[in-house]
Amino acid sequence: MMKCKQATRLMSLKQDRPLTRRERLSLRLHLTMCGACRACERQFSLLHRAGERYRPDDEDEPSPRG
Amino acid sequence: MIEHSDSPRPGADRRRRLAAVRPRLVSFALMHLRDRTQAEDAVQEALAAALEKDDSFGERSGYETWVFGILKHKILDAMRVQKRQGRWTPLEDDDTDDAIERQFHRDGHWNPEARPRGWGEPEAAFESEHFWRVFDACMIGLPDNLARVFSLRELMGLSTDDICQTVGIKENNCWVMLHRARLRLRACIERGWLEEDTP
Numbered sequence: 001m002m003k004c005k006q007a008t009r010l011m012s013l014k015q016d017r018p019l020t021r022r023e024r025l026s027l028r029l030h031l032t033m034c035g036a037c038r039a040c041e042r043q044f045s046l047l048h049r050a051g052e053r054y055r056p057d058d059e060d061e062p063s064p065r066g
Numbered sequence: 067m068i069e070h071s072d073s074p075r076p077g078a079d080r081r082r083r084l085a086a087v088r089p090r091l092v093s094f095a096l097m098h099l100r101d102r103t104q105a106e107d108a109v110q111e112a113l114a115a116a117l118e119k120d121d122s123f124g125e126r127s128g129y130e131t132w133v134f135g136i137l138k139h140k141i142l143d144a145m146r147v148q149k150r151q152g153r154w155t156p157l158e159d160d161d162t163d164d165a166i167e168r169q170f171h172r173d174g175h176w177n178p179e180a181r182p183r184g185w186g187e188p189e190a191a192f193e194s195e196h197f198w199r200v201f202d203a204c205m206i207g208l209p210d211n212l213a214r215v216f217s218l219r220e221l222m223g224l225s226t227d228d229i230c231q232t233v234g235i236k237e238n239n240c241w242v243m244l245h246r247a248r249l250r251l252r253a254c255i256e257r258g259w260l261e262e263d264t265p
Contacts, residue, residue, distance in 0.1 A: 008248075016226050040252065049192075050192065050201060051220030051223075052223070054094070055094070055223070056087055056090040
């Protein structure tokens with residue numbers, strides 16, 4: 001069974017490139033058993049969306065920068 | 067602002083829009099360059115270029131988007147200069163990061179006090195001034211290299227392949243840095259966002 005630290009590595013990688021089938025399966029297995037890692041994955045994905053919001057060219061969205 | 071007497075004056079409306087977007091451009095540049103002077107310079111160059119090319123832009127919508135596109139190129143130029151000046155050092159393989167080691171037990175599981183918690187609905191966070199203050203503070207607190215790689219990836223939307231070429235690091239190193247940046251940010255934001263949720 002993969003450890004949480006290793007799982008966060010795959011969650012992070014997932015934001016940057018498609019995971020291999022093996023990586024995807026082992027991450028999914030870990031996430032079904034670990035609530036803390038599920039929360040971490042939601043946080044990484046929120047960070048990704050926050051980055052998109054941060055760009056000053058996002059005219060359709062209300063500006064987070066005031 | 068730079069003016070050329072032989073070029074037509076951009077409309078007052080354009081100037082107002084540039085002045086309004088300027089603080090956001092500076093803070094965006096600062097996230098990447100980690101140097102206020104360089105960030106101000108990059109924004110100044112982008113604004114000057116925008117005023118010069120104002121005619122070619124015409125009347126299309128999305129003026130801010132267009133100016134921001136110019137700024138991105140200026141930031142990437144400045145980062146290439148930083149790279150030539152040796153301000154970029156890849157992580158060593160045996161390099162450990164205490165801020166991350168503290169989040170995990172030796173056995174690789176979360177430390178109880180570092181276990182990630184729910185942050186509520188993302189939309190609610192994005193609507194909150196407090197969230198963005200915490201986000202900014204946590205970004206500023208990141209080590210320079212981690213912050214630059216994270217900014218290029220998540221704020222500018224470059225692929226890790228493009229990042230490697232821009233700053234001259236190996237893709238694997240880039241993934242390691244992004245992993246560390248995200249773990250540090252999540253811990254920092256969680257502290258600021260959930261535990262000090264007072265103005």
